[in-house]
Amino acid sequence: MTNTKGRVLYLATVYTHLAAFHLPFMQLLHGKGYEVHAAASSDQGRKKEVEAIGVRCWEIPFSRSPYSLKNWRAFRELGRLLEYYRFDLIHVHTPVASFLGRYLARATGQRPVLYTAHGFHFYQGASLRNWLLYYPAERLAARWTDGLIVMNREDYDSAIKMGFRPGENLFYVHGVGVDVDKFNSIVSSRSLRDKLGLKADDIVITCIAELIPRKNHLFLLKAWSRLTKKICSAHLLLVGDGVLRQALECWVNGKSVSRVHFLGFRRDIPQLVQEANIVVLVSRHEGLPRSLMEAMAAGKPVVASNVRGNRDLVDHGRTGFLVELGDVEGLAGYLELLARDENLRLALGRAGREKIGDYSLDKVLAEMDAVYSRYLPS
Template sequence: MFLATVYTHLAAFHLPFMQLLQSKGYEVHAAASSDQGRKEEVEAIGVRCWEIPFSRSPYSLKNWRAFRELGRLFKACRFDLIHVHTPVASFLGRYLARVTGQGPVLYTAHGFHFYWGASLRNWLLYYPAERLAARWTDGLIVMNREDYDSAVKMGFRPGKNLFYVHGVGVDLKKFAGGTGSINIRERLGLGKNDIVVTCVAEFSTVKNHAFLLEAWSRFIARTKDTSLWLAGDGYLRPYFERLVLEKRIGRVHFLKFCRDIPQVLQETDIFVLVSRREGLPRSLMEAMAAGKPVVASNVRGNRDLVDHGRTGFLVELDDVEGLVGYLELLARDENLRLALGRAGREKIGDYSLDKVLAEMDAVYSRYLPG
């Protein structure tokens, strides 16, 4: 059983791991809310899907209903292994798995919501919850060094019930090069020598688009023949579309939610991600796999991927002039862009999907019967 708050999470990150278990002869189930779509993608690979009406907000009353329905499911079915993800679903799922006598429970922390620099509210809510849920967790999987250290402090034992895995994996072949049938630059009326800066991220407060756009407005005042591509969806997208128009921030293109991210990255010169927090961002890994230099906020997860000055640059949160400076440096120096891109692609080999599948196979083998 794969359990998460929403099916969008399972469809985006976990299909290869479901298929790994299917290839070994296991029947795979999934449970989540389909409010945001993509449930059909999970069903399409032969996974038995259950509808559990979780809400991402830990304060939502919908989670009481989800708790009851998941409890009924666990009383009716016993699973040999349950792999939980995302804060709300993982907390409720771990408790119910223990009280209903399920098989072992693995929990992947895609970035603890308590971390260095997090709000007091996050620490007061999520840290005690994770300490409590640790007693219902047979194995914890983390994907960055800060979370690994936090897990050790909570009593997890490396190699026993604590495992470091290199994220959710990147299919390196998809980002190796070549061009698709769509020429995005041509459609947008850009020249082949224009410098394209791209951010692929959900439009939310966490991804910090306001910071990026403030820096961009200063950057374009000093440069020409540059464009910013914003790819992604999210509840704040309409707000930022209006902001760009009202403040007349030039050379910004909102790409409609696009599944052809490899093509977007092939036509990109510089990738930027200035999130306020991360676990281990796949968009950053994909940009590095495509051989692009990156500029990222100096936060957990980003720090694990970006070697400052070798594969890209790390900028402090809300250091607008620092971000502008790194963008200017990369925009005017093609050789630097190419050198950083090559180094990034070399580093991201450790995060390839094949390697991560092997890491997860080893973890699953510890807990699955026979």
């Protein structure tokens, strides 16, 4: 640790999470002279992206499922890491890793520990099982948490009820940040439309989300099957991969739903967003979805489910529309309204771009820098 101010450990269940959301914050601390470490499970090869910015990475075989026996092995290996290294700050993320990490940090006498809740798994509308499992776990782990960072108002209120104190050990930040300039400056090249054989005036509705149950794609597809009967120039782009891809493709083929394009995992998200006319996200629950922030930064109108996180971003009727879960007719109606009215799309897009300035990466970096400064040695 020669010539460094100290050691910081980032902990998450999988490296995909760290690579997708936390590289700028690791770079922030690395640039300030801290030796940055990361510990997670390699799930999709994104560990190399974290290593590429100078972070020392450790393989800890977490499972996302709290019921998996793999987490016992992860518990032992993380314990050995914390016994060998002393960290000046441990920043934990994601439910399984954050619970085990906070317990082991306290057991090995390491602190301070920061926890970013990217969306508590207990929330308004969550299942009884979620409340019985995650709420008591978070109440217990609160005593091992020196600082809690939240990114939506519902979680902020829940944290206060758990005993966290605003400004002392509870901090609200505007998500993980979005590079507003990157999404605002790209000029559509029409390359994607050309590859898909779309016309210049076709309406492109894009959903960027992992194909997993939480993202609720079947709800979207049911609404889409109605919309295709009314607007023959609209195309639905599903960007992302996941365990439900085959089942969703079978549903589309079985119902003969037209103009649905499964694009899989992509790295050209700014270009895809710029070529869209409308962006949609109908998750069952969210923390603070970056796909909506990116769409708003690009000046696109959004349609989203009326759930925590989404409603922090979307002002109904001003920057987009919120629809209740299960309201297939309502979802199809909002998509049709936007598809038919270009002026409305432009107006909502402008308002969304204005609002998302508060969620820019520069501002979030400043917010996080202020939080880190409270806990790191000066």
